[in-house]
Amino acid sequence: xxxxxxxxxxxxxxxxxxxxxxxxxxxxxxxxxxxxxxxxxxxxxxxxxxxxxxxxxxxxxxxxxxxxxxxxxxxxxxxxxxxxxxxxxxxxxxxxxxxxxxxxxxxxxxxxxxxxxxxxxxxxxxxxxxxxxxxxxxxxxxxxxxxxxxxxxxxxxxxxxxxxxxxxxxxxxxxxxxxxxxxxxxxxxxxxxxxxxxxxxxxxxxxxxxxxxxxxxxxxxxxxx
Amino acid sequence: xxxxxxxxxxxxxxxxxxxxxxxxxxxxxxxxxxxxxxxxxxxxxxxxxxxxxxxxxxxxxxxxxxxxxxxxxxxxxxxxxxxxxxxxxxxxxxxxxxxxxxxxxxxxxxxxxxxxxxxxxxxxxxxxxxxxxxxxxxxxxxxxxxxxxxxxxxxxxxxxxxxxxxxxxxxxxxxxxxxxxxxxxxxxxxxxxxxxxxxxxxxxxxxxxxxxxxxxxxxxxxxxx
DNA sequence: TCCGTTTTGTAACAATTGATACATTTCTGG
DNA sequence: CCAGAAATGTATCAATTGTTACAAAACGGA
Numbered sequence: 001x002x003x004x005x006x007x008x009x010x011x012x013x014x015x016x017x018x019x020x021x022x023x024x025x026x027x028x029x030x031x032x033x034x035x036x037x038x039x040x041x042x043x044x045x046x047x048x049x050x051x052x053x054x055x056x057x058x059x060x061x062x063x064x065x066x067x068x069x070x071x072x073x074x075x076x077x078x079x080x081x082x083x084x085x086x087x088x089x090x091x092x093x094x095x096x097x098x099x100x101x102x103x104x105x106x107x108x109x110x111x112x113x114x115x116x117x118x119x120x121x122x123x124x125x126x127x128x129x130x131x132x133x134x135x136x137x138x139x140x141x142x143x144x145x146x147x148x149x150x151x152x153x154x155x156x157x158x159x160x161x162x163x164x165x166x167x168x169x170x171x172x173x174x175x176x177x178x179x180x181x182x183x184x185x186x187x188x189x190x191x192x193x194x195x196x197x198x199x200x201x202x203x204x205x206x207x208x209x210x211x212x213x214x215x216x217x218x219x220x221x222x223x224x225x
Numbered sequence: 226x227x228x229x230x231x232x233x234x235x236x237x238x239x240x241x242x243x244x245x246x247x248x249x250x251x252x253x254x255x256x257x258x259x260x261x262x263x264x265x266x267x268x269x270x271x272x273x274x275x276x277x278x279x280x281x282x283x284x285x286x287x288x289x290x291x292x293x294x295x296x297x298x299x300x301x302x303x304x305x306x307x308x309x310x311x312x313x314x315x316x317x318x319x320x321x322x323x324x325x326x327x328x329x330x331x332x333x334x335x336x337x338x339x340x341x342x343x344x345x346x347x348x349x350x351x352x353x354x355x356x357x358x359x360x361x362x363x364x365x366x367x368x369x370x371x372x373x374x375x376x377x378x379x380x381x382x383x384x385x386x387x388x389x390x391x392x393x394x395x396x397x398x399x400x401x402x403x404x405x406x407x408x409x410x411x412x413x414x415x416x417x418x419x420x421x422x423x424x425x426x427x428x429x430x431x432x433x434x435x436x437x438x439x440x441x442x443x444x445x446x447x448x449x450x
Numbered sequence: 451t452c453c454g455t456t457t458t459g460t461a462a463c464a465a466t467t468g469a470t471a472c473a474t475t476t477c478t479g480g
Numbered sequence: 481c482c483a484g485a486a487a488t489g490t491a492t493c494a495a496t497t498g499t500t501a502c503a504a505a506a507c508g509g510a
Contacts, residue, residue, distance in 0.1 A: 088351065089358030089360075133312070134316075
């Protein structure tokens, strides 16, 4: 069936053949809900009691701030799941209000049924575990990066990370502007730090190539900063 | 057996009776490794190919910085698992080097066997899913909090979050110093912002009670900052 | 209640970064 | 090779926060 073809590309059913998906789904209780344009799918704060996968169409997540204005957060298109990270854990509530962008079909698998699915089909289990683990790892890394306060620290950490253990130079693959955005600082501020570090003999810059002249010095920035 | 009694309190086997744990473990392949004080358990960067649970004793995680110095990160005592968030996902490597603090026993369950365990015992599956989901949710919230740059924004967000939708005042449960640490700023800087916001008529402070006089004003800080 | 400790309010100054502007260099397509 | 665009280096000033210090207020136990 066409819809299982589509689902085979979703993060949850990845690696399974459409007929396998069909067979597994037939073993459990699930439903398909249809929404029209601008229909509300879920309300922020509602308990998450099922895995919901956008099967056709797309939805958007919106947050309502404390004074009542709405703010679009993200789009989710088929065949991606929504709020898959809030199906388990302490906080099982939708972090956003979800609204259909167009004619949309959503596959709804109650949490209990999804557990069965994972127990019966190892591929689904590993897919789901990989998905939420990857997310945790991503967040964890991002958080570690944000723990460096000053621009000097961020630059030092970035360069040492990029260079690894043996390389003595780093090839920048992005512009200063992109790097500044990554660090969450302004471009002139970043350029200033590059300039300072070069004058201090920590690094040497030639176009996109940065030579690490004083690894120990760069390191000390990460502790004594 | 004593050790299963202990394991019943671990995040992974929580909610199971010792004899249930014993029975489930008998269905799979696992091993128990013993370490003496200061023995190295795993090396940073090694692939994570098994779930490891400290069954007796305790271990510490250490990171080696770029210049070779070691830095203690955290202690893990029985009956907690180590690196349980790195068993799946893109980055399946130990983020730290792990060293035994004392005579230590570690239960080692290869990833494939752990998958079987989760498929056979729903309690273990939900325990594990809850554990890593909670961690994701925690990190996600922390990251969102860090997205507010200025202290004013952090304070406004914190107060509105604490107050919820209806309350008009917030009872501080921690000292300014603790709050400042939570925000990652210095205490005088935080006190200054409190003072400013009070002078501006946004809030009114009486001891540990903060009255929100202008919710809309606080809100605007979150956007226009 | 009284005294020592902790917490809080406040100030002055230094350090860092953002905002903005502009000249220079490098890149890119013709 | 050339011209326009993009990227980079640099400067100035404003805003924010850290640092340090000290006094007032609140707290807690004898």
